[in-house]
Amino acid sequence: MIDVGERFETTTVHIGHAPLRQAESKSTPIYQTSVFAFDSLEEVEKYYAGEGEYLYTRNGNPNQAELAFAVARLEQAEAGVSAASGMGAIMAGLLSILSPGDHVLASHEIYGGTYALLQKELSRFGIELECIVLDEGIHLASRVRPTTKLFFLETITNPLLTVVDLPSWIRQAKELGLFVMVDNTFATPYLVQPITFGADLVVHSGTKYIGGHSDVTCGVLVGSRPLIERATEIVVNYGASLSPFEAWLAARGLKTLAVRMERQCDNAREVARFLQSHPAVSRVYYPSQEATSFFARPKQGAMVSFALRDESEIYEFYRALDWIQFVPSLAGVETSVSHPVTTSHRAFSEEQRQATGITMGLVRISVGIEAIDDILSELGRALGK
Ligand SMILES: Cc1ncc(COP(=O)(O)O)c(C=O)c1O
Structure with a gap:
C-alpha cells in the first residue's frame, strides 16, 4: 500500500493506491485503467x-x-x-x-x-x-x-x-x-x-x-x-x-453460454411448435433439423420469428404483451420480441417487404431461459387478444 505525502492534497491522490497487491482474486479483476505504469x-x-x-x-x-x-x-x-x-x-x-x-x-x-x-x-x-x-x-x-x-x-x-x-x-x-x-x-x-x-x-x-x-x-x-x-x-x-x-x-x-444456449434452444423449439399450431399465426420461421444438420449439437438456435395471419392485429399484439418486453435487440436471458419492419428493416420499401417476407405482421422472438409454460402462456394470451 503506497503511503505518500505529508500534505492533504497529495495524500488524497496517492493514498491506498495498491496496483501490485499480491492477493490472488478468484474472478478476474477489472483493469479499469486507461494506461499502464512502467518502472523504468x-x-x-x-x-x-x-x-x-x-x-x-x-x-x-x-x-x-x-x-x-x-x-x-x-x-x-x-x-x-x-x-x-x-x-x-x-x-x-x-x-x-x-x-x-x-x-x-x-x-x-x-x-x-x-x-x-x-x-x-x-x-x-x-x-x-x-x-x-x-x-x-x-x-x-x-x-x-x-x-x-x-x-x-x-x-x-x-x-x-x-x-x-x-x-x-x-x-x-x-x-x-x-x-x-x-x-x-x-x-x-x-x-x-x-x-x-x-x-x-x-x-x-x-x-x-x-x-x-x-x-x-x-x-x-x-x-x-x-x-x-x-x-x-x-x-x-x-x-x-x-x-x-x-x-x-x-x-x-x-461463462454461462453453454447452459443459457441449451435452455434457450430447448425453449425456442417449444415456442416454434406452439406457434405452428396457433390459429392466429400464418407462418413460423425456425430453422429445420435438416438445415441445421451440420451444427455441432441437435439444436436449431434460440430465435423464432412468425407472421400474424391478420397483420392489422400487430399493434394489439405488442400492446397485449406484459412481461415479455419489446426490444430491438436479442439474446438476453429474458424472452423479448422485436418488430423488424419498424426497427432493423425500416429502410425497406413495401416492395422489398413483400419480396422478402419481412412484413408488418412479422414478429421476431428472442427466447429466454424462463419456464417454458410461462413463455407459452404469455405468448398465447397476447395472441388471443
Ligand atoms: C448478426 C449481427 N451482426 C452484427 C451486429 C452488430 O453488432 P453491435 O450492435 O454489437 O455492433 C448485430 C446487431 O444486431 C447483429 O444482429
Missing part, C-alpha cells in the same frame, strides 16, 4: 520490443485479452481481438482483408449494419459489394470477378432465421481462393464453429449471446494469427477498442 525506461523499451503486454488500454488491456482469448478458444481459432461493438469487430475483420479495388460477395440476408458499412462507408474507399441469394442452384464461381477477395455470410440470418449449408458454401469459396468471413452471432460457438469448416474469420456481436444479459455492447473477431494481428492494428488505429468494464461483463456472461 528499459521496461518501455521491452514493451516495444514485444516483451511486455500492456501500455495503453486502446492498444490492449487484460480484460479485452481475456474475452478475445476465450471466444477464440471456443471457436477453435488461433487468435482473437475484441472491439467496442459487433460493428467495430466486423469493420476490423473486413479491413484486415480488403483494399481499394476489391470486390466482396455477400449473402443478401446480412445484418443491415454490415450492409451499411460495406455499401455506404467502404464503397467510398473503392470496395465494392455484391449481394447474392444463396440458393442451391447458385454457384459462387458464376459471380466471382478477378477482384473478388471475400465471401461474407451469417450462420443464422436475421430476422427470417435462414440457415444455408455453411460447410458447402465455405468449401466453394475456398476453392475459388476467396477469404471467408462468417458472422456467427445468432448461432454462437456452442452450436457451430465455422473455423472448423475453413472460415478465415468469425465475428460476433458480443452484445448478444456472448454477453447474454443485454448489459454490454461489444464485438469479438477470431481467426488465424496473421489476420488477427492485422485486425488488432485496425481496432487500435481506428479507435474501436473495447472498454475494460464492458470486456469484463462480456467475459463474465460468456
Whole structure:
C-alpha cells in the first residue's frame, strides 16, 4: 500500500493506491485503467520490443485479452481481438482483408449494419459489394470477378432465421481462393464453429449471446494469427477498442453460454411448435433439423420469428404483451420480441417487404431461459387478444 505525502492534497491522490497487491482474486479483476505504469525506461523499451503486454488500454488491456482469448478458444481459432461493438469487430475483420479495388460477395440476408458499412462507408474507399441469394442452384464461381477477395455470410440470418449449408458454401469459396468471413452471432460457438469448416474469420456481436444479459455492447473477431494481428492494428488505429468494464461483463456472461444456449434452444423449439399450431399465426420461421444438420449439437438456435395471419392485429399484439418486453435487440436471458419492419428493416420499401417476407405482421422472438409454460402462456394470451 503506497503511503505518500505529508500534505492533504497529495495524500488524497496517492493514498491506498495498491496496483501490485499480491492477493490472488478468484474472478478476474477489472483493469479499469486507461494506461499502464512502467518502472523504468528499459521496461518501455521491452514493451516495444514485444516483451511486455500492456501500455495503453486502446492498444490492449487484460480484460479485452481475456474475452478475445476465450471466444477464440471456443471457436477453435488461433487468435482473437475484441472491439467496442459487433460493428467495430466486423469493420476490423473486413479491413484486415480488403483494399481499394476489391470486390466482396455477400449473402443478401446480412445484418443491415454490415450492409451499411460495406455499401455506404467502404464503397467510398473503392470496395465494392455484391449481394447474392444463396440458393442451391447458385454457384459462387458464376459471380466471382478477378477482384473478388471475400465471401461474407451469417450462420443464422436475421430476422427470417435462414440457415444455408455453411460447410458447402465455405468449401466453394475456398476453392475459388476467396477469404471467408462468417458472422456467427445468432448461432454462437456452442452450436457451430465455422473455423472448423475453413472460415478465415468469425465475428460476433458480443452484445448478444456472448454477453447474454443485454448489459454490454461489444464485438469479438477470431481467426488465424496473421489476420488477427492485422485486425488488432485496425481496432487500435481506428479507435474501436473495447472498454475494460464492458470486456469484463462480456467475459463474465460468456461463462454461462453453454447452459443459457441449451435452455434457450430447448425453449425456442417449444415456442416454434406452439406457434405452428396457433390459429392466429400464418407462418413460423425456425430453422429445420435438416438445415441445421451440420451444427455441432441437435439444436436449431434460440430465435423464432412468425407472421400474424391478420397483420392489422400487430399493434394489439405488442400492446397485449406484459412481461415479455419489446426490444430491438436479442439474446438476453429474458424472452423479448422485436418488430423488424419498424426497427432493423425500416429502410425497406413495401416492395422489398413483400419480396422478402419481412412484413408488418412479422414478429421476431428472442427466447429466454424462463419456464417454458410461462413463455407459452404469455405468448398465447397476447395472441388471443
Ligand atoms: C448478426 C449481427 N451482426 C452484427 C451486429 C452488430 O453488432 P453491435 O450492435 O454489437 O455492433 C448485430 C446487431 O444486431 C447483429 O444482429
